Amino acid sequence: MLPDATPHGDGTPARDRRPRDRVTLRTDLRAAVPDAAAAVGVTAAVFWFLYVRMDSGASATVAVMPFMDDPGTYWMYLLSQAFGWSALLWAWGTVMLGLLLSGPRPGRLPVSRQTLERWHRTTSLTTTALMFAHALMFAAELVRYETEVAWLQRLWVAFADSFVPGWYDSGTGRIAIPIGQGALYLAIPLGLLFYVRHRIGANTWRRLHRFVIVVYVLSVWHTLLYGTNVWYGEWPRTVLWLLQLPVAALLLARLLRPARSGERLGAPGRRGTVSLPAWAVRAAGRAAVVAVLVGIVAVVVSGHDGGRDRVTDTPATAPHDQTTD
Numbered sequence: 001m002l003p004d005a006t007p008h009g010d011g012t013p014a015r016d017r018r019p020r021d022r023v024t025l026r027t028d029l030r031a032a033v034p035d036a037a038a039a040v041g042v043t044a045a046v047f048w049f050l051y052v053r054m055d056s057g058a059s060a061t062v063a064v065m066p067f068m069d070d071p072g073t074y075w076m077y078l079l080s081q082a083f084g085w086s087a088l089l090w091a092w093g094t095v096m097l098g099l100l101l102s103g104p105r106p107g108r109l110p111v112s113r114q115t116l117e118r119w120h121r122t123t124s125l126t127t128t129a130l131m132f133a134h135a136l137m138f139a140a141e142l143v144r145y146e147t148e149v150a151w152l153q154r155l156w157v158a159f160a161d162s163f164v165p166g167w168y169d170s171g172t173g174r175i176a177i178p179i180g181q182g183a184l185y186l187a188i189p190l191g192l193l194f195y196v197r198h199r200i201g202a203n204t205w206r207r208l209h210r211f212v213i214v215v216y217v218l219s220v221w222h223t224l225l226y227g228t229n230v231w232y233g234e235w236p237r238t239v240l241w242l243l244q245l246p247v248a249a250l251l252l253a254r255l256l257r258p259a260r261s262g263e264r265l266g267a268p269g270r271r272g273t274v275s276l277p278a279w280a281v282r283a284a285g286r287a288a289v290v291a292v293l294v295g296i297v298a299v300v301v302s303g304h305d306g307g308r309d310r311v312t313d314t315p316a317t318a319p320h321d322q323t324t325d
Ligand code: HEM
Pocket: 061, 081, 082, 084, 085, 087, 088, 089, 091, 131, 134, 135, 138, 161, 162, 163, 177, 179, 180, 181, 182, 183, 184, 219, 220, 222, 223, 226, 227, 228, 229, 230, 319
């Protein structure tokens, strides 16, 4: 028998120099199974809640679109909404975990940093899947709904309305749908580039991954603009705004006291710090987050949250007009 001449001394081919414990997409997908199962459970609970509300006549969606007063027929729309909510909840969770990891180190954590990192990665994979399921169920509902056109056209129109930016041409959806699509299409590369960071370089990955906060902002914006269950200026909309407070606070903490010392702002022009224009951009970013934080508090306290008025509002800007049913 020949002696084992491989670098690891264990038969691993010489060209495969990957550390054996390196995180891969496959290992994370496997690790995400319990997380995804929990997300399915949450989606089912939200679906049941929305179904019961529609059935009882208390649904805000029906108030906006009276023709939807039948959960048995519009169950796919309700399922799309439910996936939207679980996607937003998971996005919230994964962003909070990411900010905890990249911001000031908390004195004591109930779990190890590695565990937090793993949760951040698995919840981020689940979030992208939930966002996709939300859009897919919306497309499925459109296929069911467009009864007066041929099958191939039904499929194409549903696909284009849901996934092609600029295609959907009705009401608020002309703006809100591309915003949602922007969130989904950015989430995919910004989340998955982690798994090829050994190819693109850790610094490139880190610089790009930072922009994942844009995905979250677009998701919240899309929901506030388009979600019929938060259409009116009532408690669900207030709760949605309130949930943004801890995110903005953690983002500010992360910018003021980043875990990586190289990202600290420091005094302008000091030796070893960034150039003055770069410093100005960083300082402006921090000031913008302070403004956002103050803005959210002002919205919650004043009640001026962009919600419509139930009495005077008309369903003219409803998510989708019933044209063929
Ligand atoms: C291809 C992208 C997307 C499409 C086509 C899409 C479509 C829609 C539509 C049509 C609605 C209105 C439903 C209603 O409330 O009556 C909606 C609402 C919503 N969307 Fe999206 N969306 C997309 C991306 C996203 C993303 C990335 C998120 C982020 C998590 C998201 C979360 C939500 C939430 C939470 C609602 C509110 C549902 C409700 O009021 O019950 N969507 N979306």
